[in-house]
Amino acid sequence: MTREQMSPQHWRTLTVSVYLPTTLALVGFGAVTPLIAITAQDLGASLAQSALVVSLLGIGALVGALPAGIIADRLGEQRALVASLIVDAAAMAVAAFAPNFVVLGIAVFVLGVSEAVVTIARQSFVTEFVPLTHRARALSTLGGVFRIGSFIGPLAGAAVVTLGGLRAAYWLAIATSLAAAIISAWLPDVEREAPPGAAPVHMAAILRAHAMTFLTLGVGAAALTLVRASRDALLPLWATSIGLDAAQTSLVFAASSLVDLTLFYLGGSMMDRLGRRAVAVPAMLIMGTCFGLLPLAATGIGLGAVALGLGLGNGISAGVVMTLGSDASPAVGRTQFLAGWRLTTGIGGALGPVMISALAAVASLSAAALAVAAIGWLGAAWLWHWASPPGDSPASRDASA
Known part of the structure; x- marks a missing residue:
């Protein structure tokens, strides 16, 4: 497929199977991210401890980068995406019910790791699925979707927190992650550029x-x-x-x-x-x-x-x-x-x-x-x-x- 021209059907597939679930997941993620420090303080953390909890999100993404590549390679993009989004939802649930900021920190770290899997799996899928002549447009649109979701997320988080309290943002994130997982399950298979029978690499x-x-x-x-x-x-x-x-x-x-x-x-x-x-x-x-x-x-x-x-x-x-x-x-x-x-x-x-x-x-x-x-x-x-x-x-x- 990488040598074909980009057809309207390809764009529709990307929109439904990639851009839509990405937006959904990032709305929930963006709703929660600004509230992590507040949640930690609500659980008794000091300012320094709250900052550490927030930093675990980025640390998890860095630590999880290389394992994410292995997971995406072993499971394939579709299953890796679905599994990581389900893990996202589970980590959000743990954060919502966290009895102390230590448990919250563990959940936040897991969120960082699962986000690394999501990002690598989506990038790999788009790279394989989209013709080279349209690759930058497809990936730039994915980058734009990241921005759109991150922009809408805090606004949605503010709305649900006003109506249902601090933990309501986590329930929003659970719902959006599960919805994204369901949609991602419809990702099509892609034709690999690797030659048939190629030996596995480490x-x-x-x-x-x-x-x-x-x-x-x-x-x-x-x-x-x-x-x-x-x-x-x-x-x-x-x-x-x-x-x-x-x-x-x-x-x-x-x-x-x-x-x-x-x-x-x-x-x-x-x-x-x-x-x-x-x-x-x-x-x-x-x-x-x-x-x-x-x-x-x-x-x-x-x-x-x-x-x-x-x-x-x-x-x-x-x-x-x-x-x-x-x-x-x-x-x-x-x-x-x-x-x-x-x-x-x-x-x-x-x-x-x-x-x-x-x-x-x-x-x-x-x-x-x-x-x-x-x-x-x-x-x-x-x-x-x-x-x-x-x-x-x-x-x-x-x-x-």
Whole structure:
């Protein structure tokens, strides 16, 4: 199927079997995520302990990256998705009934692991199912769906919490995860690119064989992930430092997110037509420049302008990290490779907030912003070298085949 053109039937299949359940699952996930710290405090945790419980979500996603690749390879994308979504629902139930914050932390860690399986299985399915000429558009749409679900989730969570209390958000997440599991059970089988009778491969062998890819293209993608993650970590701190209240800060984020949500398909279309670096490099330059201008933002209007620029860079680059990983993935051992790719890029995302916190403690928020800006600019140059050039787009390769 990867050499065929993308038909309306293919898009309908993706919409019903991939995009719809992803949106459902992320609505529930997004409803719960902002409430984890509050739930931990409600169970007697201190502020530091609550922060640790929240961090277990990201730790679980990193720890679960490599096992997720093995699970997706052994079970196949469909069964791995359904199983992980059921585990999601079970972990949400444990969190809802948690008698103390330790049990809550275990449930949150399991959520992180299961989300890693969901992400890798969906990426692997889209990579196999979608023709190469439309891969970036399909994966950018998946990235946009992540954003849409994460945007709607907190709003839905606020509504159900108002009506039914704090634990109601977990019941919403249980319902959406189970609904997503039922829909995902209808995922079609895909034709594998691997030759029939190919010998099974092991995770360690795939990681060794593609170590140079992780250390070159993967480092560039990790830098992009770091810059993206820094937006959510740095903007609230800067808003507080210039005297904005919670409502004004939320308005700034809403404006940035609105720009973010409108551009994902445009970015994917540009990548399919012009090559991956035609989007990855400008996105990094835009976000790096915005962080470089952040120390000059002394008012809400100035911060809003920076936030809009970050929304632009983040929006057009939706799906670019997944697309770069899918392009580099081998036909044999694809899920194991994507697991290593997720681990590599996930480390970049985890390092961003840690670096900002450290620099803010020993220097200043301005220094942290300039450090992120430097990573954005250097990362752009790195990706210019290692990502596919404009003349090497999937469309041009397909046309010349």
